[in-house]
Amino acid sequence: MDFEVRRDDLRTHRIVDGPRPPVADGQVLLHVGQCALTANNITYGAFGDLMRYWDFFPGELGWGRVPVWGFADVEESHCDGISDGERVYGYFPMSTHLVVEPTRVTQGSFIDASAHRQPLPPVYNQYTRLAVRASEHDEQFHALLRPLFTTSFLIDDWLADNESFGATSVVIASASSKTGLALAALLSARHHVEVVGLTSPRNAAFVESVGYFDRVATYDAVSSLDSTVPTVLVDMGGDAAVLAAVHGHFGDHLVHSCQVGATHWEQVRFGTTLPGPTPTMFF
DSSP states (O other): OEEEEETTEEEEEEEEOOOOOOOOTTOEEEEEEEEOOOHHHHHHHHTTTTTTGGGSSBOSTTEEOOOEEEEEEEEEEOSTTOOTTOEEEEEEOSBSEEEEOEESOOSSEEEEOOGGGTTSOGGGGEEEEESSOOOHHHHHHHHHHHHHHHHHHHHHHHHHHTGGGGOSEEEEESTTSHHHHHHHHHHHHHTSSEEEEEEOHHHHHHHHHTSOOSEEEEGGGGGGSOTTSOEEEEESSOOHHHHHHHHHHHGGGEEEEEEOOOTTGGGOOTTOOOSSSOOEEOO
C-alpha cells in the first residue's frame, strides 16, 4: 500500500493498493513499521520539486510519496550480509514496503544504491542497522526528534563556521518547531549570540518556558525587536508575510537570511524581492 498526495496540492491524497514488490538478487524488501509525521514532512512536500524530495520514492505522473523517517523490518533479503528480521532506521516513503539495493554494508549501516537515488543527497540514502531492537516508546522519540536535531546541529555548526556572519543576534522564526527549539538550545549553550524566538501568540508562553531564548516575540510584534544590531534570520516556517516583516524591519542590518523549512507551506511565496540579503536555502 502506498499513501500518495498530489504534488501540486498536498491536501489531495489517495491510497494505492498493489502486489507485494518483487525482490531481485542483491536487493532487500523492507516492511515499514512506524514513522514520524511532523511539519518537517510538510516541508518535504512543499519543497518536493525544488529540493528533489519527490525523486527518492517516485510515484505516477503528478503524484508523490512524502518521505518520512522511521523504522522497518527486513522482510526478505537477497543481499549477502543482511538477514531477514533485522530492524533498520532510515528514510522511507509513506508505504508499507520499500525495496532497497544495499551497498557498503557494515555491521551498523548500509547505503541504498538504487539507481534513481544516486544523484540525490547521500545523507538520505543511509540506513542504520539496529543490533538491539528498542522499545516502541524509544523508537517513536527517535523517529520524531533524530532527523530534526540533526538539521539543528548542522545549522549551529554552519553558523559557527561562518562566525554567525558577524551577527550578534539570531532570530528563529517558527520558534516552537522541533528544529527551532533544538537550534535555540544549541545556540544558547554557546552564549555567543542573542537567541530570539518568533512565534504565534498561542505558542509564545510555551516558547518562553523552555529557557532557550533570550527574547520571544510574536509575529505581529517584529517591530519590537532592535533593528540596529547585526542579525541572522533562520526561518523554519517560510511564511511570506513573516519573511517580509523581518526583512523590512532589519533592512541592511539583516546580515544573512537562512530558509530552512516550510511549516507554513500555504504561505510560501517564491521569487519575492525583499530588503536586505536574498533568502538562501539551507541544505
